Each structure stands twice: as C-alpha cells, then as structure tokens.
Amino acid sequence: MTMIDDSKARRNVVVLVLAQAVLGAQMPMIFTIGGLAGQSLASNVCLATLPISLIVMGSMLAATPLSAVMQKYGRRAGFLVGAVFGAFGGIIGAYGLYIASFPIFLFGSFLTGGYMSAHGFYRFAAADTASDAFRPKAISYVMAGGLAAAIIGPQMVKLTSDAFVIPFLGTYLAVITLNVVGAFLFFLLDIPRPPVPSEDAPRGRSRIEMLKEPRIAVAVICAMVSYALMNLVMTSTPLAVVGCGFDAGNAADVVTSHVLAMYIPSFFTGHLIARFGVERIVAAGLVILAGAGAVALHGVELENFFVALILLGIGWNFGFIGATTMLAGSHEAHERGRMQGLNDLLVFGGVTFASLSSGGLMNCSGGTAVEGWTAVNLAMAPFLVLAGGALIWLAMRPKDMARP
Numbered sequence: 395m396t397m398i399d400d401s402k403a404r405r406n407v408v409v410l411v412l413a414q415a416v417l418g419a420q421m422p423m424i425f426t427i428g429g430l431a432g433q434s435l436a437s438n439v440c441l442a443t444l445p446i447s448l449i450v451m452g453s454m455l456a457a458t459p460l461s462a463v464m465q466k467y468g469r470r471a472g473f474l475v476g477a478v479f480g481a482f483g484g485i486i487g488a489y490g491l492y493i494a495s496f497p498i499f500l501f502g503s504f505l506t507g508g509y510m511s512a513h514g515f516y517r518f519a520a521a522d523t524a525s526d527a528f529r530p531k532a533i534s535y536v537m538a539g540g541l542a543a544a545i546i547g548p549q550m551v552k553l554t555s556d557a558f559v560i561p562f563l564g565t566y567l568a569v570i571t572l573n574v575v576g577a578f579l580f581f582l583l584d585i586p587r588p589p590v591p592s593e594d595a596p597r598g599r600s601r602i603e604m605l606k607e608p609r610i611a612v613a614v615i616c617a618m619v620s621y622a623l624m625n626l627v628m629t630s631t632p633l634a635v636v637g638c639g640f641d642a643g644n645a646a647d648v649v650t651s652h653v654l655a656m657y658i659p660s661f662f663t664g665h666l667i668a669r670f671g672v673e674r675i676v677a678a679g680l681v682i683l684a685g686a687g688a689v690a691l692h693g694v695e696l697e698n699f700f701v702a703l704i705l706l707g708i709g710w711n712f713g714f715i716g717a718t719t720m721l722a723g724s725h726e727a728h729e730r731g732r733m734q735g736l737n738d739l740l741v742f743g744g745v746t747f748a749s750l751s752s753g754g755l756m757n758c759s760g761g762t763a764v765e766g767w768t769a770v771n772l773a774m775a776p777f778l779v780l781a782g783g784a785l786i787w788l789a790m791r792p793k794d795m796a797r798p
Contacts, residue, residue, distance in 0.1 A: 400532075402584055403524040407535050409582045410516045413473070414539025415546065417576035418513060420480060420569045422547030422653045424449065424506065426646055427555060429633050429753070431562045435496040443629050443753030445487075445503040450625065450749045452479075452507015453514065454742035460511050461735025468587035469519045470580045476512020477577035479505050484569035491563050502566075509573065511738065517715075518734050521722045522585050530672075530719045534664030537657060537715055544653030548646040555642070599729060601736050612788045613720035614737055616676050618744035619781035620713030623683055623774050626748035627690070627706055628652060630756040630770045631699065637763025638694045648699045655707025663715045672720045673785060679712030680782050683774065690771040694764050702771075713781075 425446060433442035456479070464472035483506030490499030520536040521529045550568050557564030604610050631652070632645040667675050686705035689698055721737055752770060759769040 400523075400525055400528045403520075403522075403528055403532055406523055406583055406585055407520055407532050409579055410520055410536045411539035413576060413579050414513075414516060414536060415542035416579065417477060417480065417509070417572055418540055418543035419546040419550065420484075420506075420572050421510065421513065422544060422649055423551050423565055423569060424503075425628060426548055426551050426632060426649045427562045427565055428503065429629060430636070430642065430645075431491065431499065432496070433633070434561065435490075435494060435499055437496070440754055440758040441496075442633060442757060443749060445500055446625075446629050447746060447749040447753070448500050448504040449483075449507045449510055450742055450746045452483075452504040453510040454507070454739055454746050456508045456511035457514070457738035457742060458735040460508075460515065461732075461738070464515065465588055465732075469515070469522065469585045470583050472515060473512050473519075473580045473583075474577055476509045477573045477580075479508025479512070481570050481573035483507075483509065484566050484573065488563055488566035488570070491560055491566060506569075511742070514738050514742070515734065517718050518722065519583075519585060526723070527668075529722060530667045530715075531664035533718055533722070534660045534662075534667075534715055536660075537663070537711070538660030540657035540660070541654060544650060544657055547653070548650040551646050552643065601732055604729065604733050604736070607724065608788055608791060609724045610721060610733070612784045613717045613724060614740055615784045616680070616781050617714055617717035617721070617737065617741050619777045620676075620679060620683065620710050620717060621741050622744040622748035623777055624656075624706055624710035624714075625745045626752050626755075626773065627686070627770060628703070629749050629752040630767065631703060633753075633756050634694070634763055634767040634770075635696075635699055637766070640696060644696060648696075648703050651700050652703035652707045655704040656711055657707075659708055659711040660715065663711060664719075666712075667716060667719055672716050673789060675712050676716035676720070677782070677785055679709045679714070679716060680778055680785070681709075682712065683709035684778050685709070687771040687774045691768060694767060 428446040429443045432445040433439060436442055436444065460472050460475065463475060483502045486505060487499055487502030490502055516536050517533050520532040524532040551565055554564035554568050555562050605614070631648060635645040635648055636642060663675065682705050686702045686709055689705060690702035692698060751773065755769040755773060756766040760766050
C-alpha cells in the first residue's frame, strides 16, 4: 500500500490556522460593533446593520476576481491582496468614525469585504496540497483556527471600544494592526502556483455546466443557506441583546460564545465526515440551525441568547464545512478557480441578502426588540426547508447517477 506524504499539507495547515487566528480576529470584532457603530451614525435605525451588509457585499463582489488572481498568481498573492483590503477598510472605517460620516464608514466596510472574501479561501487552500484522505481534516483544522479568533476578537472589542473618546475608534485601529502583522504569515505558505494550461489541456466545464451537476448544486445551496442564516441571526444579535436590556459587554460575550461554537467543532468535524459521510453531517447542521431558531423564539433571557447562538455556531460549522468538503471533491484541479470563485460569489450573495434583511427585520418589523428578534428567527424556516429538500433529493437519486 502506497503511503501518501501530507507533510507539506500539514505545514500549510499550520500557517493557515495562524492566519485564521490573527487576521481572522477582525471578523468577530467588526461583526460585534458594526451594527452598534452603524446605529450611532445612521439617521435611520433601519440602516444600522448596513455596514455589515456592505462588508458581505464587498466579499461577494471580490470572490470571483480574487479566485482568478489565485488561479493565475497563487494563493499567497490573493491572501496578501485580501490583507491590504482589510487594512485600508480599517483605515477608512476609522476615519469615518472620527468625522462621524456614515457614508465614509460604509465605504470602509465595503473595502473590508475584500479581506472577508480572501478569508473564505483559506479553507480551499488547505485542500490544495492535501491527499483525498486528509482533505476533510485539513479543511476542518483550518476552520478550527477561528477558535483563537473567537477568543481574541471579542476581548479586543472590550479593550478597545472605549479606548478613545470616539466609541469604537480604537477597535478599528486594532483591525489595521492585525492586517499588517498577519500579512507576513503568508510568506510561509508553500502552495504551488497552478500550472499554466497548455493549448491542448482540458478546459474543464463551464460554470453553468458545473452548477448543473447535482452534487455541486446541492453543495452550493447548503453552503449558501448555512452561511446566510448564521449571518442573518448573528448580525442582529448585538442589537437584540442591547435592545432587550443588556449591555454591550453582554453582547460581546454572546458573540464570543457563538464564534467559539462555530470553530470548536472543527477539531472533529473532519473525522465525523470521514466516519458518517458528508451528507449526514450537512443534514445534522441544518437540524441544529433549526434548533437555534427554536431556542431564540422561546424567550429573550440572556441564557436564551447564549444557547441559541451556540447552536447557531455548531449548525453553521457542520453545514458549511460539510458543504465545502462536498464541493472540493466534486470538481477537477483545472476547474478550481472557476468553481470556487463562483461558489463564494453565490454564497456571499446569499449572505449579503441575509445581512441586508437582518437590520430591517430587527429594527423595522415590529415596535419592540422582542418583535424584531422574533421576525429574524422566523425568517430562517423557508431556507432550511429549501436546503433540507435539496439534500433529500440528492440522497434519493440513483447511485449510478451520483458522482463517485
């Protein structure tokens, strides 16, 4: 039996885990304070979560060009570009806070989306040099790097949000620092640049052709739903926690528990996928997301927020890592740039819609924070039915029609 050497893949996983921990810390920071900062700057409270929505929109629009950059110049180049976007987004966001300009703050948020998009490709980079057997574990371990980010980010919010007279200015200065320092990690990556295809090399399927393959289509749908619903609820959480009589510190603690729940399962998600199959793990994720909504609808005590957001994180982990693993094994290497860029364009398109909807549902669908929070969680139901139905349809297809 031939032994496959995954030493290079393991080294790249270590680098990507560190990148998740350092650069990734900015995401829980921004998602914790983005809505609160927007609420302080916006003339209409219905626009409070617009900064987060623009981050996600920027990520959606950056996905395809970033994927093309990585396909042509390599992962390192794409990740460095993402760090540059993160740093400049932080600079402009800080300036917007300094002069109390909501439009400038929004522009900084949009640029930050370039980092968020690059961040999303860490999981695919983990699979580039991994064997088939190690691939789900590599993806899972890299996602687990978010555990450190889950601890670092919200604690940095506590330390920096009131460090200056202008609220949250210190947090954005910390975001700039994380991008500058973290960028140096990418020089340690050892992922070969994709070879330039020869004239007679296979061109692979078009984007439409790939989306017509059932396994790819279901993987994209489940990734979209898992990520979009997680974002829908998480974006409104700080507003709901504060609106229900708790303080910003409580909101940060709830977000911390949520992000921990997003990433702690990553230490064993890959093993669960290897043992039970990727479809069952994705299905479990969707069920847990439904449980999160049920707990949130049951009450607005602080413990309800904690339990609901913990379940939300676990459900996202199973659903999103499972869908990523399903997708990574459903296309060829020469189709990587095309398919992964399209996947993230669609995923973050769904997340953009969810994020835009979150603020309106939370602040403008009822007279109280409780009514808004109820509307946010009820909105999960139809999308969970869509993803669950897609998985059932895939499972019911004749085995000889499924991709190995």
